[in-house]
Amino acid sequence: MAGVGSPEPRMTVAVIGCGAVGSLFAANLATLDDVAVWAYDLAREHVDAINRDGLRLTGAGEVTGRVRATTDAAELPPCDFGIVATKAMHTDGAVAATAHAFADGCVATVQNGIGNEEVLARHVERVIRGTTFPAGKIVAPGVVQWDVKGDTTLGPFEGRPAPFDQVERLADACSRGGMPTKAVQDARGPQWRKVIFNAATNPLGALTGLTHGRVCEQPALRRLASQLVDEGKAVADAQGIVLDADPEELIDYAARPEVAYDHKASMLQDVEARRQTEVDFLNGGIAGFGRRLGVPTPTHETIHALVKGVEASW
Amino acid sequence: MARVCVAGAGVIGSLFAAHLARVADVSALTRREEHAAALREQGLRVTGRADFTASLDAATDPEALPDPELVIVACKGTDLDSLALRLEGHWPDALVMTVQNGIGADGVVARHGDWRILTAVTFMSGTRHDDTHVQYVLDTATWIGPGRGTTVADAEWAAELLRSAGLKAEAFPDLRPAQWSKLIFNATVNTVAALTGLPHDPHFAALGRPDDLGHLVKGLMDEGKAVAAAAGVELGEDPWEMNVLATQRGSAHYPSMLEDVAAHRRTEIDMITGALVREARRVGVPVPLHETMERLIKAKEDSWQA
Numbered sequence: 001m002a003g004v005g006s007p008e009p010r011m012t013v014a015v016i017g018c019g020a021v022g023s024l025f026a027a028n029l030a031t032l033d034d035v036a037v038w039a040y041d042l043a044r045e046h047v048d049a050i051n052r053d054g055l056r057l058t059g060a061g062e063v064t065g066r067v068r069a070t071t072d073a074a075e076l077p078p079c080d081f082g083i084v085a086t087k088a089m090h091t092d093g094a095v096a097a098t099a100h101a102f103a104d105g106c107v108a109t110v111q112n113g114i115g116n117e118e119v120l121a122r123h124v125e126r127v128i129r130g131t132t133f134p135a136g137k138i139v140a141p142g143v144v145q146w147d148v149k150g151d152t153t154l155g156p157f158e159g160r161p162a163p164f165d166q167v168e169r170l171a172d173a174c175s176r177g178g179m180p181t182k183a184v185q186d187a188r189g190p191q192w193r194k195v196i197f198n199a200a201t202n203p204l205g206a207l208t209g210l211t212h213g214r215v216c217e218q219p220a221l222r223r224l225a226s227q228l229v230d231e232g233k234a235v236a237d238a239q240g241i242v243l244d245a246d247p248e249e250l251i252d253y254a255a256r257p258e259v260a261y262d263h264k265a266s267m268l269q270d271v272e273a274r275r276q277t278e279v280d281f282l283n284g285g286i287a288g289f290g291r292r293l294g295v296p297t298p299t300h301e302t303i304h305a306l307v308k309g310v311e312a313s314w
Numbered sequence: 315m316a317r318v319c320v321a322g323a324g325v326i327g328s329l330f331a332a333h334l335a336r337v338a339d340v341s342a343l344t345r346r347e348e349h350a351a352a353l354r355e356q357g358l359r360v361t362g363r364a365d366f367t368a369s370l371d372a373a374t375d376p377e378a379l380p381d382p383e384l385v386i387v388a389c390k391g392t393d394l395d396s397l398a399l400r401l402e403g404h405w406p407d408a409l410v411m412t413v414q415n416g417i418g419a420d421g422v423v424a425r426h427g428d429w430r431i432l433t434a435v436t437f438m439s440g441t442r443h444d445d446t447h448v449q450y451v452l453d454t455a456t457w458i459g460p461g462r463g464t465t466v467a468d469a470e471w472a473a474e475l476l477r478s479a480g481l482k483a484e485a486f487p488d489l490r491p492a493q494w495s496k497l498i499f500n501a502t503v504n505t506v507a508a509l510t511g512l513p514h515d516p517h518f519a520a521l522g523r524p525d526d527l528g529h530l531v532k533g534l535m536d537e538g539k540a541v542a543a544a545a546g547v548e549l550g551e552d553p554w555e556m557n558v559l560a561t562q563r564g565s566a567h568y569p570s571m572l573e574d575v576a577a578h579r580r581t582e583i584d585m586i587t588g589a590l591v592r593e594a595r596r597v598g599v600p601v602p603l604h605e606t607m608e609r610l611i612k613a614k615e616d617s618w619q620a
Contacts, residue, residue, distance in 0.1 A: 207509055207610050209617035218616065220609040227606075284525055291524065298533070302606055305530040309510030312517055312527075 011173060014038040014079045014101055016094050017086030018046065018055075018069065020136040021110060023144040025083050027055040028177040030065025035173055038076055039069040040098055047071050049142025059136065059146040061178060073097040081170050082107035083130075084120060088281035091119045099123040106162035108154055108170060112266075113281025114195050114289065117157040127157035128167055131191040134179065148260075151180050153244075155187025188236075189244040196232035196247040199282040200225045201254075203303045205265035206277065206310070212254055213261030224299070225251060231297045232286050238293040267307070274314045279307040315339050316475055319382035319405075322389025322397055323349065323358075323372070325440045325570075326413060328448040330386050332358040333479040335368035341379040342372040343400075345393075350374050352445045362440065362450035364480065376404040384472060385410045387423060390570075391585035394419055398426040405429070409464065411472060413456065415500050415570070416585035417493055417593070420461045431461035432469055433489050435496045438481070439567055452567060455482035459489025491550035498538030498553040501587045502531055503560075504571035505607040508581065509614070513566035519558045530603070531557060537601045538590060544597035571611070578618040583611045 011034060015026040018039035030037040039055070041047055050069035057063040070076065079101045086094045088111050095107070108128035109116040120127045133150030154171050156162050167183045174181035204215045204225060216222050229247050236243060254260040270277045283304040290297035320331040321343040334340045335358070342358075344350045353372035360366055373379050382405060389397045391414045401410075401423075411432040412419035420433040437454035456476060458469040469485035476483035486492060503514050506527065512518075520526040535553045542549055560567065574581040587608045594601040 204610070204613070208613035210613060214617075215613070218609075218613055221613045224606060224609050227602075280525075287524070298602065299606060301525070302530055302533070302603055304525050305527050306506070306509050306610075308525050309506065309512050309517060309527050313511035 010034055010036065011081070011169070012036045012038070012077060012079045013081045013083060013170075013173070014040060014076050014098065015067075016040050016082055016084045016098055017090065018050070018067075019085060019087070020138055020144055021132060021134065022083070022085030023055055023138070024057065024134050024136060024146060025085065025110065025174065025179060026067045027057050027063045027065035027144070028061075028179050029173060030055065030067045030177075031063060032173060032177050035177070037065065037067045038079065039067050040071075040073060040076060040094070041069065042071055043141075044071055045141040046138065049140075053142050056143045057136070057146045058139075058143065060134075060149045061146050063178065073101075076101035078103065079105045081105055081166075082124070084109045084111060084116070086111065088113045088116055088278045089276055091116050092122070095120055095123045102126075106166045106170070108162075110152060111281075112195070112198055112278050114191065114285035115281055118159065121157065121160040125160060126162035126166070127160045128154050128162045128170065129157045129187040129191060130154045131187065131194050132179075133194065151182065153182050153184055153187050153190040155184045188239070188241045192232070192236040192241050193243045193245055193247050193250065195282060195285065196229055196236070196243075197250045199232060199286055199300065199303075200228035200247060201251060202265040202267035203279060203283060203307050206267040206271045207303070207306055209268065211261065212263045212265060213257070216251060216255035227299050228283075228303070231290070231295075231299055235286055235290045235293060235295045235297060238295045239289070271307075271310055276311060277307055279304055283307070316384065317341075317380055317382045318384045318386065318475075319343055319376075319379055319408075320386045320388055321401065322387060322393065323353065324388065324390065325442045325448055326436060326438060327386070327388030328358055328442070329360065329438055329440050329450055330388055330413075330476075330481070331370055332360045332366070332368040332448070333364075333481050334475070335370045336366075337479045338475065339380065340368070340370045341382065342370055343376060343379065344372055344374055347374050349445045356446045359447045360450050361447070363453040364450050376401060381405055382408050384408065384475070385429075387412050387414075387419070390414070391416055391419065391582040392580050394422050394585075398423045402426045409468060409472070411458065412461075414585060415496070415504075415582055416589045417497050418585060418589050424462055430463035430468070432458055432464055432472055433461040433493070434458040434472075435489070435493050437496070441568075451565070453482060455484055457484050457486055457489060457492045459486045459492070490547050494538075494542045494547045495550040495553055495556065497586065497590060498535055498542065498549075499556050500569075501538060501590045501604060501607075502534040502553065503557060504569040505583070505587055505611055506531060506534070507569045508571040508575040509607070509610055511572070511576075513568045513572065514560055515566035516561045519561045534603050534607065537594075537599075537603055541590060541594045541597060541599045541601060544599045545593055575611075575614060580615055581611055583608060583615075587611070
């Protein structure tokens with residue numbers, strides 16, 4: 001794919017978990033001449049369709065990327081970068097299986113929740129903390145509906161940092177590919193803004209059956225969301241994390257009819273389909289940090305226990 | 315024979331009516347005419363902890379029933395006000411006994427007439443199969459105490475009547491300790507079950523991991539105990555011990571609020587958690603966990619009212 005006179009040395013990226021968000025990264029990066037993209041996913045039909053027809057995005061952008069997809073981790077070549085985009089509860093298994101490909105590379109997480117970097121660091125040497133706002137859904141094998149465009153932020157993970165020039169290199173490739181991405185020294189601010197947003201809204205939808213807009217319309221429920229936001233902010237504060245914006249703004253913005261009023265939070269979709277949710281990495285993540293830091297998070301603990309109860313009822 | 319009318323023939327009402335019909339003249343006041351007709355024609359069948367069919371009178375109009383000495387008001391809390399309204403002007407000499415979950419049922423009934431009132435809580439449970447068949451699941455006691463215009467002797471008379479019918483019953487000089495134990499128990503167990511979909515099973519007593527449900531159950535009960543203490547009520551049984559014991563029974567109970575949510579019916583949240591939250595405000599005790607549960611249940615009710 002890389003032609004003679006490519007502007008930069010060739011780069012190999014493997015997307016680990018090629019669901020909706022993973023596909024956005026994989027397909028967009030694959031439009032670049034100087035980047036070779038692999039995708040590791042366990043969904044055989046999706047993988048076969050990608051290898052046969054390319055990985056297609058429709059909606060917010062029309063993109064078809066040539067991506068080499070596999071269900072077999074052993075097929076992955078040595079890679080410069082990994083982008084982990086599995087559901088948070090599948091991180092450990094997916095990264096353990098693919099870690100060999102990143103012996104000399106750096107691995108970023110763009111997953112929901114907190115605590116994913118710590119899991120990556122158990123298996124790979126150089127870890128990039130990441131947060132991404134774009135969203136979509138798989139509509140057919142090899143085809144992803146791109147619902148929302150948005151920014152991505154990457155930064156070295158403090159515990160096992162990737163070199164900053166490598167973080168910049170990945171951010172640059174993503175941006176050139178059509179996924180606007182910033183490299184920053186401390187990527188915790190955007191990550192905590194997003195996790196607080198998700199933890200304050202997703203489980204309320206999941207527990208009540210209401211869409212995001214209807215959660216926000218009910219004053220009592222909206223106050224409950226604010227209570228969750230406040231507890232989350234206190235836990236972020238205790239770590240010296242400066243949020244890049246107020247999660248409250250994001251909650252109200254998303255409630256607008258033209259944004260996500262009718263959107264069923266992914267956790268509500270999970271509950272309706274009786275799939276395990278990401279609550280351990282959202283409310284459970286915040287409550288866990290709260291416990292370690294001595295910051296009380298009774299509402300997150302309540303919500304966490306209730307959603308775990310819902311999962312246990314199946 | 316004593317004359318008893320059971321007003322509201324849901325699960326609990328049916329269990330009272332069928333058992334009492336073996337030792338008393340029993341009538342049932344129902345909301346639907348076909349329900350009354352079915353009871354008159356087919357009687358009321360009990361299975362589970364007992365197995366018999368009782369015959370009884372039934373009607374939708376109090377006028378059509380004989381004057382009872384005892385009226386057991388056994389409808390859901392959500393139907394209490396409208397049922398008490400239908401009793402207005404009837405049976406002035408009767409003793410009226412409320413058995414609703416939560417607190418405040420006796421006050422609602424008292425607004426509709428000058429009856430002498432007994433206040434009771436029941437721990438019986440069952441499952442309704444159809445209009446004339448109810449399954450008796452837990453044969454636990456009904457506790458009765460004096461209310462407006464009554465004494466412990468009246469409570470003892472009603473308890474003895476229930477015992478003679480094969481039910482478990484006990485009279486107390488002051489029902490508040492028992493009522494509050496049950497209120498705290500129900501405000502906790504019913505809401506947690508309704509939000510998670512879990513029947514009252516060992517998850518409710520699990521404390522091994524920080525996210526185990528037992529911590530939330532304990533937290534809700536501790537808030538309730540603080541309200542009771544501030545209100546000057548000394549609890550009867552400890553709600554947490556009631557919880558642990560109930561989850562060890564083997565067959566998990568489906569609290570009524572869970573059944574209401576599954577059937578997309580309005581729940582008794584206002585009479586249970588709502589009552590506790592109102593009392594908490596009155597005595598100035600914070601109950602953030604109960605407020606959270608109340609908001610979530612009310613929002614869940616809204617989700618099926620499109």
